[in-house]
Amino acid sequence: MPDSRPPVIRATHLRKAFGEHAVVRDVSFELRAGETLVLLGPSGCGKTTLLKLLNRLIEPDGGTIEINGQDVLAQRPEVLRRGIGYVIQQVGLLPHYTVAENIAVVPRLLGHAPAAIAARTTALLTRLHLPPARYAGQYPHQLSGGQQQRVGLARALAADPPIVLLDEPFGALDPLTRASIRREFRELEELRSKTVVLVTHDVTEAFELADRILLLDAGQVQQLGTPRELLFRPANDFVRRFFAAERLALQLRTLTLGDVFPAQEVFGFEIGPPKPDFEGPKPEFELKRTEIEPMNVEIEQKRTDFGGPTLEFEPKRTEIEQKRPEIGGSTLEIEPKRTEIEQERPEIEVSKPEFEPKRTEFEGPTLEFEPKRTEIEGRTLDLTTATTVHDALEALTGVGPTAARFTLAQLMAAFGEALQREEDAWKR
Numbered sequence: 001m002p003d004s005r006p007p008v009i010r011a012t013h014l015r016k017a018f019g020e021h022a023v024v025r026d027v028s029f030e031l032r033a034g035e036t037l038v039l040l041g042p043s044g045c046g047k048t049t050l051l052k053l054l055n056r057l058i059e060p061d062g063g064t065i066e067i068n069g070q071d072v073l074a075q076r077p078e079v080l081r082r083g084i085g086y087v088i089q090q091v092g093l094l095p096h097y098t099v100a101e102n103i104a105v106v107p108r109l110l111g112h113a114p115a116a117i118a119a120r121t122t123a124l125l126t127r128l129h130l131p132p133a134r135y136a137g138q139y140p141h142q143l144s145g146g147q148q149q150r151v152g153l154a155r156a157l158a159a160d161p162p163i164v165l166l167d168e169p170f171g172a173l174d175p176l177t178r179a180s181i182r183r184e185f186r187e188l189e190e191l192r193s194k195t196v197v198l199v200t201h202d203v204t205e206a207f208e209l210a211d212r213i214l215l216l217d218a219g220q221v222q223q224l225g226t227p228r229e230l231l232f233r234p235a236n237d238f239v240r241r242f243f244a245a246e247r248l249a250l251q252l253r254t255l256t257l258g259d260v261f262p263a264q265e266v267f268g269f270e271i272g273p274p275k276p277d278f279e280g281p282k283p284e285f286e287l288k289r290t291e292i293e294p295m296n297v298e299i300e301q302k303r304t305d306f307g308g309p310t311l312e313f314e315p316k317r318t319e320i321e322q323k324r325p326e327i328g329g330s331t332l333e334i335e336p337k338r339t340e341i342e343q344e345r346p347e348i349e350v351s352k353p354e355f356e357p358k359r360t361e362f363e364g365p366t367l368e369f370e371p372k373r374t375e376i377e378g379r380t381l382d383l384t385t386a387t388t389v390h391d392a393l394e395a396l397t398g399v400g401p402t403a404a405r406f407t408l409a410q411l412m413a414a415f416g417e418a419l420q421r422e423e424d425a426w427k428r
């Protein structure tokens with residue numbers, strides 16, 4: 001059934017200039033409840049200005065903004081802002097307030113009961129991996145940049161606003177921390193139901209977090225659409241060029257297993273479930289027998305009419321390192337996964353390429369690992385139709401699966417075909 005409610009945010013023909021300099025030029029968009037819109041574009045293109053128009057930190061020269069069908073001009077700015085969580089670029093925690101006091105600012109203004117505020121603060125800090133017993137009483141200068149950004153996020157979420165605006169919320173972080181906070185952010189239950197507008201100039205970040213992206217250049221909308229639309233259906237040359245440098249990485253993150261293996265049951269992918277009664281420290285893993293060296297296995301195409309290159313397949317087991325041998329657990333046996341290459345065309349359509357191993361000496365001995373390697377990464381890699389090719393590759397080459405019903409070679413070949421299908425559809 002179509003949603004008959006007004007959009008949560010409706011911006012219509014927004015304009016803003018500073019002096020002679022037009023910074024936002026005729027920008028319109030609508031956002032539904034629970035959607036995440038990413039404002040993306042080069043430095044100075046007007047992203048922050050556009051974000052600040054939404055909560056009236058900046059007033060537009062023209063155009064309108066409606067929130068839940070109501071013109072924002074009809075509300076006092078400070079009242080409006082209490083209903084909209086906001087994380088600014090510089091985090092902006094109050095230096096003389098503790099973490100807990102910083103988080104409590106808006107709920108206090110709204111007159112929430114102290115006990116409710118305390119409970120909420122504890123819950124948010126826990127969710128954001130800042131154990132309250134340790135962090136609630138600390139001051140901002142005692143925290144790392146990443147921790148401060150988490151507190152900034154907790155503060156924006158404290159009063160449970162239905163709308164959250166985030167300006168480069170992970171801006172100050174190194175790429176590794178940034179990637180892991182982004183993952184936490186994506187998985188944060190608190191944000192799932194919220195309508196989010198997030199500013200970034202980081203293309204990967206935009207693709208990871210956005211339901212839709214609004215790509216701006218010099219204050220003008222170049223394209224508004226899903227990451228997939230921007231990547232595979234660029235509206236103009238600017239859009240195409242903007243993603244050119246990271247095109248392959250974005251394609252890997254955008255296409256899913258459902259796209260590359262259409263209508264196929266290829267998801268018999270299992271990793272031993274965690275033992276339900278396992279308690280205590282997380283198991284860490286150990287390579288018990290190291291005598292197996294990774295070796296290259298060359299896979300040759302059987303059907304040369306398919307015309308792809310020869311693929312080289314390199315097992316990756318040595319990535320599992322001995323860490324905490326003292327932690328016990330049942331032993332899991334993992335066969336080298338390349339043996340699956342020997343399967344005669346496992347569940348792959350006739351039109352798909354067939355591969356056969358040129359060298360079969362890879363039938364090495366079985367490797368034994370301590371339990372459940374996925375916990376090394378702190379996440380489970382269950383492959384579904386919605387899994388991106390990027391994540392599936394990570395699973396196949398890193399914390400490998402025990403029973404994926406496709407090989408790396410098949411995945412890459414199918415990915416190539418899916419790209420071709422996208423291209424063909426675009427040309428038609």
Ligand SMILES: Nc1ncnc2c1ncn2[C@@H]1O[C@H](COP(=O)(O)OP(=O)(O)OP(=O)(O)O)[C@@H](O)[C@H]1O
Nearest residue numbers: 018023041042043044045046047048049050199201
């Ligand atoms: N208060 C202001 N007065 C005058 N010019 C401003 C003001 N705020 C922003 N600008 C100008 O407007 C343009 C857009 O700024 P804005 O901060 O919106 O860009 P941005 O896309 O968020 O950039 P960045 O990614 O670098 O943060 C810039 O050229 C900036 O100098």
